[in-house]
Amino acid sequence: MTPPDPPGAHVTEKPGGVRTITGASTSVPAFLGYTRVSPKDDPHAAVASYTDAERRTPRLVRGWREFVVRYSMEGLTQERAEVTTPKDRNALERCFTLAEAVYGFFANGGQSCYVVGFTDPTKPVTAAALAGGAVDRTGLGGLVTEPGVSMVAVPNLWEMTRAVPTAEDPVAVNPADGKVLIEAVLKHCTEMGNRLALVDPPPGLLPGAVETFANGQLAAPTTDDAAFTALYYPWVAVPGIEGRRRTVPPCGHMAGVWARTDAERGVFRAPANEAPRGVLEIPVLLTDEEQGALNAVGVNCLRAFPGRGLLVWGARTRSTTRDCKYLSVRRLVCFLRDSIEQSSRWAVFEPNDERLWGALRHAVSTFLMDQWRQGALVGRTPEEAFHVVCDESNNPREKRDAGEVHCDIGVAPVRPAEFVHFGIAQIAGQPGK
The missing domain is CATH 3.40.50.11780 (Rossmann fold)
Known part of the structure; x- marks a missing residue:
């Protein structure tokens, strides 16, 4: 049966199923x-x-x-x-x-x-x-x-x-x-x-x-x-x-x-x-x-x-x-830990398979990519700044049978320039102009 809508284009929004990670509080x-x-x-x-x-x-x-x-x-x-x-x-x-x-x-x-x-x-x-x-x-x-x-x-x-x-x-x-x-x-x-x-x-x-x-x-x-x-x-x-x-x-x-x-x-x-x-x-x-x-x-x-x-x-x-x-x-490590932990609770009780691992990899990688672009992580490329591993290599059958899913994350946090050193030398014998 034709729905009782007037003629024209009708748009319906549907959830995309993409999981995102929201930054946790750091200032309270x-x-x-x-x-x-x-x-x-x-x-x-x-x-x-x-x-x-x-x-x-x-x-x-x-x-x-x-x-x-x-x-x-x-x-x-x-x-x-x-x-x-x-x-x-x-x-x-x-x-x-x-x-x-x-x-x-x-x-x-x-x-x-x-x-x-x-x-x-x-x-x-x-x-x-x-x-x-x-x-x-x-x-x-x-x-x-x-x-x-x-x-x-x-x-x-x-x-x-x-x-x-x-x-x-x-x-x-x-x-x-x-x-x-x-x-x-x-x-x-x-x-x-x-x-x-x-x-x-x-x-x-x-x-x-x-x-x-x-x-x-x-x-x-x-x-x-x-x-x-x-x-x-x-x-x-x-x-x-x-x-x-x-x-x-x-x-x-x-x-x-x-x-x-x-x-x-x-x-x-x-x-x-x-x-x-x-x-x-x-x-x-x-x-x-x-x-x-x-x-x-x-x-x-x-x-x-x-x-x-x-x-x-x-x-x-x-x-x-x-x-x-x-x-x-x-504090950056605390922030990253809290943000990932709080925004990944949706994964609890999900089927522990490649689809779950891929969703976790995508969510964490996207979040860390944003942090790298903002300057929180050091590295010329994202690969130098962080890595995310969540696949069969760190989720073998015995861990899956125990109800566990593991996502290993490594980051390279930027460190402050606490000591700034300048080397100054006088150059003698330069011809005058």
Whole structure:
């Protein structure tokens, strides 16, 4: 029977059956730190702030204003002006540490982040509490079910090592006290395999002490944990979200620089030689010799250069292994792994034959070809930049009988030009013209 359509040409779209791979998220950090519900909240506000229970689980924040409302920052600012005891002031100041990190992230180009709160700023946080649990979604355990997270930072880490000080000028922290907390963060990142930890050294350290801290309190450079560690120094002075100048850990601003570099250039570009926004100054001005020693142990420095201002002047992980030495390489591999894994789940339970292998080869090769064209992979030709093997050679009958399909992928990631050398020679005896 003729369909009841008017005469003319009719076009019907049909799926082509071609599988594609979509790039995974690379620019979403998770911040863990002290927060609390302010008693000044307006119960009739259009957008309610989070409760204590909600703040203890990961919450996606899509902008600074949303953070201010959801985490009662306006009420907290007013409350701080009204407290009278040093203990109460110090407790509220701990909440501002987390807020400054979140602000620094958005000020430097970040678009969204997760926040996991610890709602009693008067108490220390144990390694077990920081690790949390996947069931109740607290602490780092709550981030296990958030695949979009690509960075983890704990701005309050050094304050978490002890109860809130009762004196106006608290004594300096002990670098050894933070080791178990840092180890909990690195364990989470290493096990997840798709996110890096942005670690801050204790406040007030001189360059030599930072080198000692890196070598003594962080994972050894040859371990897997070191490959997922980014250490930045020194802390930075900021104008303060409420107009009160303070010195804060650099992790929030650095997470924003990472996100900005990803958006402007790509994850394969080292997040360095960039100016961190919202920073007034740094308390330690490093010499070339001091940075050379720190760079050798994987400490990324912030430097002030005459005529150029403040710049991020380092792009290393803590690892000394060739494949994981640079942040851009480690993050690119995480990006490629996540993208391929997340976009290949359609293959589960498909018939394990040449058609499936061909579809996987095509999808992965097309994705890597795009990365090569963008400059993420090095090589004069695609064959030099990557290879994809998914055929009978790596899927013999015994593997197929076990329900397995294997796709072996090799890539040649581009590495940053960390040291640029120029050879200059004077040529004498040239005839004048």
